[in-house]
Amino acid sequence: MDKFIVQNSSLRGTVSISGSKNAALPMMAASLLTDKTCEFHRVPDLMDIRTMGRILEVLGKKVEFRAKKLVIRPGSGALRSSGLAPYQLVRTMRASFCCLGPLLAKNKKAKVALPGGCAIGVRPVDLHLKGLRELNARIEVQKGYCFGDGSQLKGARIYLGGPFGSSVLATANVLMAAVLARGRTVIEYAACEPEIKALAEVLKKMGARLEGAGTPRIEIEGVRTLCGVVHEVPPDRIEAGTFIAAALGTKSSIELQGVDASHLTSVTEVVKTMGGALQFRDDRCRVRAPRTLRPVNITTLPYPGFPTDLQAQFTVCLTLAKGISLITEKIYPDRFMHVQELNRMDAKIQRTGPYAIIEGRRRLYGAEVMASDLRASAALVIAGLAAEGTTEILRVYHIDRGYEHIERKLRKLGAKIRRIK
Numbered sequence: 184m185d186k187f188i189v190q191n192s193s194l195r196g197t198v199s200i201s202g203s204k205n206a207a208l209p210m211m212a213a214s215l216l217t218d219k220t221c222e223f224h225r226v227p228d229l230m231d232i233r234t235m236g237r238i239l240e241v242l243g244k245k246v247e248f249r250a251k252k253l254v255i256r257p258g259s260g261a262l263r264s265s266g267l268a269p270y271q272l273v274r275t276m277r278a279s280f281c282c283l284g285p286l287l288a289k290n291k292k293a294k295v296a297l298p299g300g301c302a303i304g305v306r307p308v309d310l311h312l313k314g315l316r317e318l319n320a321r322i323e324v325q326k327g328y329c330f331g332d333g334s335q336l337k338g339a340r341i342y343l344g345g346p347f348g349s350s351v352l353a354t355a356n357v358l359m360a361a362v363l364a365r366g367r368t369v370i371e372y373a374a375c376e377p378e379i380k381a382l383a384e385v386l387k388k389m390g391a392r393l394e395g396a397g398t399p400r401i402e403i404e405g406v407r408t409l410c411g412v413v414h415e416v417p418p419d420r421i422e423a424g425t426f427i428a429a430a431l432g433t434k435s436s437i438e439l440q441g442v443d444a445s446h447l448t449s450v451t452e453v454v455k456t457m458g459g460a461l462q463f464r465d466d467r468c469r470v471r472a473p474r475t476l477r478p479v480n481i482t483t484l485p486y487p488g489f490p491t492d493l494q495a496q497f498t499v500c501l502t503l504a505k506g507i508s509l510i511t512e513k514i515y516p517d518r519f520m521h522v523q524e525l526n527r528m529d530a531k532i533q534r535t536g537p538y539a540i541i542e543g544r545r546r547l548y549g550a551e552v553m554a555s556d557l558r559a560s561a562a563l564v565i566a567g568l569a570a571e572g573t574t575e576i577l578r579v580y581h582i583d584r585g586y587e588h589i590e591r592k593l594r595k596l597g598a599k600i601r602r603i604k
């Protein structure tokens with residue numbers, strides 16, 4: 184297994200932000216809704232994208248991925264009639280569960296493995312199943328698989344709110360089934376994330392009739408067939424936020440290229456409170472870290488709130504702020520695996536339930552640490568860059584699932600980071 188050796192660094196220069204993984208994955212699933220070719224540009228070359236590509240191939244598509252261009256063609260004939268998405272692939276990536284909606288709508292039959300839990304906590308799929316059943320899909324769960332029949336899909340009014348608010352992938356799943364369901368569907372408490380808006384743009388280009396994506400209420404009028412699409416994936420707001428946190432943590436000034444300022448409002452606000460500044464111009468963003476970081480209280484919330492996917496990275500910055508900060512994790516109350524590792528680096532963080540109380544210190548010290556999940560890995564890299572001495576990060580394969588060429592991009596900014604195979 185690869186590991187990273189990271190040393191105290193200061194960053195400068197410009198980094199180019201990749202296309203969004205979380206936007207690209209549901210778009211890839213949407214290709215199951217048509218017999219025509221779908222072409223996506225600016226697709227990040229990541230493990231998760233390749234896993235989704237393999238699932239589409241198992242389902243009968245031909246997938247070609249070269250130089251950020253992903254082409255998904257119909258295989259010889261229709262989708263494999265079994266509509267089988269196997270556990271070996273689904274278990275490595277939860278987003279593959281959003282093949283269920285399109286398979287039910289287009290293939291009529293689906294057999295999709297239930298994703299398991301993961302390091303960031305319990306992650307149920309009850310909202311996905313509720314929404315699809317309310318669209319009149321028949322779904323049975325047996326031996327770890329969802330067996331679905333979508334031959335009688337019809338529009339419905341569906342409330343998709345759960346105990347932690349809206350669900351991004353449940354909204355994507357239900358939306359993709361509804362575009363081919365008979366009649367009108369209204370999704371209430373839909374997720375408002377930019378990734379849902381981007382998916383809706385793709386579906387509209389394919390001929391779907393829908394309105395309201397990006398708001399909590401999406402209205403869909405089912406159509407009979409959908410055509411192919413050519414579409415560019417939007418920039419990755421979480422990757423952008425990660426580089427912003429890296430600049431703050433290392434007290435550096437850097438420039439991001441290829442960002443959408445409108446996706447980063449909550450982050451901009453937090454950075455301002457911490458004493459830093461983000462200056463946006465066209466698709467560029469200049470990040471300026473203050474000499475002394477100020478503490479801030481952060482609550483993670485569904486969009487447009489502060490993203491849970493940036494909680495770990497900003498926790499690192501707050502360990503270096505002058506004063507006490509409070510993090511409240513409202514999406515995944517157990518997403519604190521990085522806390523113990525950061526404390527090994529001399530951070531002072533106390534976790535109780537969904538809260539982390541961070542007592543800022545002057546510095547962190549390098550140590551051997553273990554990456555537990557994708558965003559926690561990114562946080563440990565930032566901690567390593569900010570810490571005195573050398574940090575060794577084990578199990579960095581997590582980071583390859585979601586950050587394109589992370590060490591190459593960081594090195595270009597002047598970071599001292601090496602991968603040991």
Ligand code: UD1
Binds near residue numbers: 208306
């Ligand atoms: C997506 C993102 C992930 C991000 C998360 C929250 C992708 C590929 N992944 O995951 O990076 O961390 O949004 O912004 O886009 N829930 C239920 N029942 C369900 C589904 C979800 O209770 O059926 C709960 C979850 O446990 C969690 C909350 O709802 O507490 C939000 O999760 P959700 O938005 O569904 O996350 P994902 O879409 O899986």
